Amino acid sequence: MNESILFKGATVIDPTSGFEGQQDVRVKDGIVAAMHANLTADEADTVIAARGLWLTPGLIDMHTHLRDLGQKDKEDLESGTKAAAAGGFTTVVAMANTDPPVDNSSTLAVLLARIQERAVIEVLPIASVTKGLQGAELTNMVELSDMGAVAFSDDGMCIANLAVLRRALEYARLTGRRIISHAEDKDLSVGGSLQECCGTSSYGIKGIPSASETAAVAREIEIVRLTNAPYHFTHISCAASVQLIDRAKQDGLPITADVTPHHLALSVDDIEPFDSNYKMKPPLRLQSDQAALVAGLKDGTIDAIATDHAPHTRMEKETVLEDAAVGVIGLETAFSICYEKLVASGALKPSHLVELFTTKPAQILSLPLPTLKVGLPANITLIDPGHRWAYDPRSGASKSHNSPFAGRLMTGKAILTVFRGKIVYRDDTYLSSRNNGA
Numbered sequence: 001m002n003e004s005i006l007f008k009g010a011t012v013i014d015p016t017s018g019f020e021g022q023q024d025v026r027v028k029d030g031i032v033a034a035m036h037a038n039l040t041a042d043e044a045d046t047v048i049a050a051r052g053l054w055l056t057p058g059l060i061d062m063h064t065h066l067r068d069l070g071q072k073d074k075e076d077l078e079s080g081t082k083a084a085a086a087g088g089f090t091t092v093v094a095m096a097n098t099d100p101p102v103d104n105s106s107t108l109a110v111l112l113a114r115i116q117e118r119a120v121i122e123v124l125p126i127a128s129v130t131k132g133l134q135g136a137e138l139t140n141m142v143e144l145s146d147m148g149a150v151a152f153s154d155d156g157m158c159i160a161n162l163a164v165l166r167r168a169l170e171y172a173r174l175t176g177r178r179i180i181s182h183a184e185d186k187d188l189s190v191g192g193s194l195q196e197c198c199g200t201s202s203y204g205i206k207g208i209p210s211a212s213e214t215a216a217v218a219r220e221i222e223i224v225r226l227t228n229a230p231y232h233f234t235h236i237s238c239a240a241s242v243q244l245i246d247r248a249k250q251d252g253l254p255i256t257a258d259v260t261p262h263h264l265a266l267s268v269d270d271i272e273p274f275d276s277n278y279k280m281k282p283p284l285r286l287q288s289d290q291a292a293l294v295a296g297l298k299d300g301t302i303d304a305i306a307t308d309h310a311p312h313t314r315m316e317k318e319t320v321l322e323d324a325a326v327g328v329i330g331l332e333t334a335f336s337i338c339y340e341k342l343v344a345s346g347a348l349k350p351s352h353l354v355e356l357f358t359t360k361p362a363q364i365l366s367l368p369l370p371t372l373k374v375g376l377p378a379n380i381t382l383i384d385p386g387h388r389w390a391y392d393p394r395s396g397a398s399k400s401h402n403s404p405f406a407g408r409l410m411t412g413k414a415i416l417t418v419f420r421g422k423i424v425y426r427d428d429t430y431l432s433s434r435n436n437g438a
């Protein structure tokens with residue numbers, strides 16, 4: 001914990017304070033000890049030559065499946081948080097659909113104790129909206145929130161009964177916490193594996209129409225209008241959803257939204273036939289949807305980026321597409337994929353991208369805003385935006401390898417992650433070659 005690290009000449013990007021510029025940053029005793037244009041190295045310092053690198057507040061992922069409790073063959077708190085640290089995250093928000101789900105105080109207490117024991121970064125739990133994710137009886141949201149749940153969600157078990165959703169929103173408002181919606185009309189999507197295009201299904205497989213998302217978004221917006229309670233749409237994937245959310249925001253409704261890296265980077269045209277690493281919910285949509293998602297980030301309709309990191313075992317994925325588990329991992333590739341798609345392409349400025357991964361998710365969840373300031377806990381991500389690297393899920397920290405980006409050559413990478421002053425991830429190959437070359 002007494003580690004002393006001196007970052008020399010980094011480009012500090014801090015969207016919360018608005019600061020962007022070259023600084024030396026010293027981390028000591030768990031906090032940011034000094035920030036100045038020129039700091040002299042002490043003997044105790046580990047010096048990191050950081051010229052040309054971005055130094056940002058630690059990234060936040062507001063939608064992660066860590067699978068602990070109960071599904072440790074897929075992931076657990078240690079492997080999941082190590083994968084997150086490797087992706088530059090110092091905070092992840094863990095979804096409630098574990099086994100058992102986080103729907104009561106004793107389960108949440110077990111999870112919180114495990115987080116203390118095993119997580120290498122901060123893990124903030126989400127509790128479910130309904131007991132057993134059944135969409136009927138509400139959990140004790142006030143108690144769960146008091147214990148530390150930062151939001152409520154049944155995620156993939158989208159609440160179909162709008163009277164239940166209305167009551168849930170009224171209770172959530174009492175806690176000051178948001179409900180996070182995976183908007184999906186299950187009657188429309190049932191049995192589907194990939195996007196339905198032009199009235200037909202892809203590769204002869206039953207499709208999922210965009211309406212299964214947009215119809216759910218539209219009706220849930222009406223319940224927000226009724227209750228005026230804060231509400232968040234996660235992994236928005238359709239152009240029409242972006243439009244609906246834009247209109248709802250213009251009406252002054254307390255709605256926010258996020259998008260995943262894979263929905264930004266991939267469309268139905270990128271799917272490798274019958275490869276279940278392209279099977280997720282919502283499914284990969286059309287190129288026109290991708291463009292609308294980027295535009296939605298650009299104009300602020302979409303507030304944040306979240307991974308929906310969804311680890312599954314090989315056995316669950318390596319089967320016929322219809323039977324394969326739904327979802328892909330994403331913690332270790334999120335930043336790179338978004339950097340390429342959004343910043344290298346010229347769509348967003350670097351500080352906007354960092355904001356989508358830091359300040360914005362913190363605002364949505366009412367967390368302390370991440371910032372780099374002398375005296376505050378040192379949660380820091382060091383990024384080389386120009387670093388070219390090839391992604392191999394098998395050499396990553398996650399227990400699962402179900403990524404559509406396996407083998408992809410990427411640009412931009414988190415190379416060092418500091419949580420509360422401690423290095424929780426370092427890309428040793430990168431750092432040694434950089435220091436040798438320097």
Ligand SMILES: [Zn+2]
Nearest residue numbers: 155156182281
């Ligand atoms: Zn979901």
